[in-house]
Amino acid sequence: xxxxxxxxxxxxxxxxxxxxxxxxxxxxxxxxxxxxxxxxxxxxxxxxxxxxxxxxxxxxxxxxxxxxxxxxxxxxxxxxxxxxxxxxxxxxxxxxxxxxxxxxxxxxxx
Amino acid sequence: xxxxxxxxxxxxxxxxxxxxxxxxxxxxxxxxxxxxxxxxxxxxxxxxxxxxxxxxxxxxxxxxxxxxxxxxxxxxxxxxxxxxxxxxxxxxxxxxxxxxxxxxxxxxxxxxxx
Numbered sequence: 001x002x003x004x005x006x007x008x009x010x011x012x013x014x015x016x017x018x019x020x021x022x023x024x025x026x027x028x029x030x031x032x033x034x035x036x037x038x039x040x041x042x043x044x045x046x047x048x049x050x051x052x053x054x055x056x057x058x059x060x061x062x063x064x065x066x067x068x069x070x071x072x073x074x075x076x077x078x079x080x081x082x083x084x085x086x087x088x089x090x091x092x093x094x095x096x097x098x099x100x101x102x103x104x105x106x107x108x109x110x
Numbered sequence: 111x112x113x114x115x116x117x118x119x120x121x122x123x124x125x126x127x128x129x130x131x132x133x134x135x136x137x138x139x140x141x142x143x144x145x146x147x148x149x150x151x152x153x154x155x156x157x158x159x160x161x162x163x164x165x166x167x168x169x170x171x172x173x174x175x176x177x178x179x180x181x182x183x184x185x186x187x188x189x190x191x192x193x194x195x196x197x198x199x200x201x202x203x204x205x206x207x208x209x210x211x212x213x214x215x216x217x218x219x220x221x222x223x224x
Binding site for chain 2: 100
């Protein structure tokens with residue numbers, strides 16, 4: 001089955017700097033790659049997703065890139081703000097339910 | 111937030127007792143999922159349903175059973191709770207299968223087994 005690895009597990013950045021979180025997946029049949037943000041005590045919330053027919057997708061300060069050949073995808077957050085502090089999860093799916101990475105705790109230091 | 115509710119939101123129980131968690135949706139989505147979230151493990155799939163009375167196992171299904179008698183309700187049962195089942199349980203829904211559609215989560219249930 002699918003296996004998703006996520007790095008780093010923790011990340012601290014200064015406010016205004018960029019943050020990058022990377023994930024790799026194992027199943028070449030996977031074609032959908034969402035990213036979720038989870039604030040403390042809250043549910044995971046979908047923030048951006050990408051499908052395998054697209055290499056990059058951007059939404060304001062957030063972007064996701066996908067390299068199908070290497071089986072990895074990344075989340076990029078620019079101009080980080082304190083409210084970006086949260087745990088971020090990547091996931092991958094093809095014909096089966098989503099498989100999640102173990103999460104990255106992002107801390108934005110003001 | 112998508113129309114997903116979970117009940118109860120918090121529960122403390124004792125080892126060996128049965129526990130049932132309920133997920134209710136108002137979106138009429140076909141797919142429903144139960145995950146557990148533990149520190150260092152992320153979100154792990156327990157069971158999922160792809161229609162009324164149609165369910166399948168996930169990665170960590172041992173000790174859990176599910177039932178779906180109506181489109182809007184998906185029940186997770188711990189037949190005899192153990193301390194290792196102390197966790198936060200999230201229900202999720204999607205209109206289509208894994209790679210075809212967005213998945214949305216409910217607010218979660220914090221379960222403590224003493």
